[in-house]
Amino acid sequence: MPKTQETVLEIDLSALKHNYDYLKSKLQKNTKFLAVVKAFAYGNDADEIALYLQNLDIDYFAVAYTGEGVALRDAGVTKPILVLHPLPIGFSAIIDRCLEPSIYNEKVLNRFMQMASDKNQKNYPIHLKFNTGLNRLGFSENAVDEIYSKLNTSDVVRVESIFSHLAASEDLSEKEFMRHQINTFKNISEKFKNLFGYQPMLHMCNTSGILNYPEAHFDMVRSGIGLYGFGNSEKENKNFRPIAALKSVISQIHDIEKGETVGYNRAYKSIASMKTATIPIGHADGIGRPYGKGKGYVIIAGKKAAIIGNVCMDMIMVDVTGIDCEEGDEVIVFDATNTADELAHSANTISYELITDISQRVKRIIKK
Template structure:
């Protein structure tokens, strides 16, 4: 593969195919697969990822906001798209673009029904979200009678699914809590089905739920981070392939003497004769200041080079004293060998954060399947 000549994010569709097939292998044939492509498909490219997954016959997509769904529709995505966090201001757009809203409280339920009626809709698909312990979005179990009463007053909408979200499905110390969530959801779902008079799809599992709670796969699973190569455990990571590879180049090499300083606020002081490399990527590109001052690192010619000083808006400086390299050499921030999860861990954060932070000004290169 050609070496990087500038800062680029390579998106490996072959890795995406592998991850999709691996996660599907965990499911029963009847369980549907929803691919979460919010936040630019976890910092990659939502259009290219969704197009590829559509060719793999994925059943559903999910985005956070209606605007993300509009981008997919404009790109020719025809599969159903669930909007996980719609706001009333987007309801008309949702209907115009055939998106499907999650309805999570009384306000959005009433306002979406009103919008659907105003647009003369009949049996428009909606998804009802229940809160079972994450305490973020969702109706409570004791809201079932209220929800059903509102739904039975109108012919404008029909419930395609009811769902909830596990709070700690990756944490082996929280198995008891996760099992309580699962039982709570099943109980709520049964009450809802009995009162509504038909059976919507049920879904609860995210990537870690797929891996750790096979009895809770139900009718559909929602996979996000696993599709992009991370299984929330070292063991599962071995079975997955990172889709995104962030690379750059050495712009300039400096030789500095003892006690010379590097970068803003003179945050790094040389301990002796040292060599530093300046790389054209900074906090405006997604490499946060938390990675500065030795917390983060890159790889040059297979060797780790710690970030020194404060991360600049457009550049970082790294220590290359013991690395044989030259200006123009490729720099790997993360790839399939040097994983984003390792870099994230160095700054006490998670792979989700560094992946989704990669700026849209970073050039995307699509690597075909």
């Protein structure tokens, strides 16, 4: 691909397929696969990625909010879409667009059943989320009887799946707690089956769960970060290919004398003569202020150039002293070699935050 002349996010669909195939290789033949494409597919391009995965015959998608599911339907996605955090204001749209809600407490269950009844629905698919230790969303373990009492007298909804979420599946020091969660989930599903007389689909594993807890794959697994190229450990990262490369260009080079300052609030003061390069990407594009003042860096001509001073809204300035470069040269913010995971660590954060922060004003280029 020719070198960029502007700030772009290149998305490699062949890398996406590689990651999907690798994760699938960890599963039993009949285990279903749910792709998490919330947050614009983790900052990439939800429409392109979902349509590509749909062509690979993926089983399910998941988004966080109703509007994300509606956007996928508008883009032509026909596979089932689970809405992980639906709010009652979106229930009408969920039914109109054939989305499937996660039901996580009694109030949400009552409101959705009422909406389904108002729209003359029968056996509308819902997914019951149970809290097994993450303490974020979900019914408690002892809520099964209460749920049964509500659903047993109505046919407006039907439980398509029961699911939960592991709290620390990437941290192998937390195996005891993870196994406690898995056992709690098994108890919930067994109680549900005994009361309702059928077994909905079960799912619990995220990317790290797929890799570390095969005993918890159940009927389906969910993957977000793994599809986009990160395995949550140094060992597993070698088996994945980051799908995105964030690139930009040098807009201007400055010769800075000793004692001069650079950027807002004069946050950087030169201790010697130096060269700086200004690059058209800033915190409005996803490179937050924590990457400034020498913590973050970009790659120019194969060398690290530290971000100096404060990150601006639309620009960063980097130290290119000793780097052979000129205005118009390509800049790598992150790619498959100089990964988002490594850059995120420089600012004491995680790859999830960095990649999902990439603004939609950054041009996406899809490599098919």
